[in-house]
Amino acid sequence: DVKVTQSSRYLVKRTGEKVFLECVQDMDHENMFWYRQDPGLGLRLIYFSYDVKMKEKGDIPEGYSVSREKKERFSLILESASTNQTSMYLCASSFYARRDRGTEGAFFGQGTRLTVV
Amino acid sequence: TQLLEQSPQFLSIQEGENLTVYCNSSSVFSSLQWYRQEPGEGPVLLVTVVTGGEVKKLKRLTFQFGDARKDSSLHITAAQPGDTGLYLCAGTTTSGTYKYIFGTGTRLKVLA
Numbered sequence: 001d002v003k004v005t006q007s008s009r010y011l012v013k014r015t016g017e018k019v020f021l022e023c024v025q026d027m028d029h030e031n032m033f034w035y036r037q038d039p040g041l042g043l044r045l046i047y048f049s050y051d052v053k054m055k056e057k058g059d060i061p062e063g064y065s066v067s068r069e070k071k072e073r074f075s076l077i078l079e080s081a082s083t084n085q086t087s088m089y090l091c092a093s094s095f096y097a098r099r100d101r102g103t104e105g106a107f108f109g110q111g112t113r114l115t116v117v
Numbered sequence: 118t119q120l121l122e123q124s125p126q127f128l129s130i131q132e133g134e135n136l137t138v139y140c141n142s143s144s145v146f147s148s149l150q151w152y153r154q155e156p157g158e159g160p161v162l163l164v165t166v167v168t169g170g171e172v173k174k175l176k177r178l179t180f181q182f183g184d185a186r187k188d189s190s191l192h193i194t195a196a197q198p199g200d201t202g203l204y205l206c207a208g209t210t211t212s213g214t215y216k217y218i219f220g221t222g223t224r225l226k227v228l229a
Contacts, residue, residue, distance in 0.1 A: 042205075113157070
């Protein structure tokens with residue numbers, strides 16, 4: 001079974017702190033993603049990576065950065081946490097998309113519920 | 118901006134009833150996925166459809182991809198309380214990008 005593991009289920013951080021969210025997958029997937037999920041707003045893509053050291057901005061990258069030094073690990077960094085970054089953060093991974101067939105689907109971690117106070 | 122609209126947004130039904138959830142877009146997708154998410158957990162992949170008109174079955178769940186690959190439906194037969202959750206559709210476009218576009222979600226509650 002595909003396993004995507006996020007380092008924490010729950011986190012409470014103070015405003016202004018630097019926050020690291022870690023994600024590891026064990027299926028040799030090329031693609032990795034970070035989303036946040038908020039009531040009424042659905043899943044919004046923050047960043048994604050299609051290869052080691054490669055990254056692209058998603059729809060809401062402001063206030064976030066990412067790091068992918070190894071294929072299996074994708075980290076999300078909140079440079080200076082703010083209260084509006086309180087959310088559920090979801091990491092996902094998938095195989096490389098084939099241009100004629102899209103992808104087979106993404107596999108998600110269990111989520112990290114981050115509260116910034 | 119490509120959007121996937123799901124309907125209905127909320128659905129509360131009695132155990133044993135049938136239901137259909139719809140996922141619609143003006144864009145063509147090269148593949149489309151359905152996920153179920155339970156409170157406090159990440160979404161779990163249920164199925165992927167790739168061919169226009171394709172139908173896939175997963176026990177009491179039937180998934181269909183529209184002929185033009187712009188829409189999809191999820192039909193649940195004889196719903197059970199264990200089907201309760203948030204159902205999400207997601208698609209990748211024919212442009213060859215690697216991103217998933219997620220639908221707005223349908224929150225289903227099945228009452229015993």
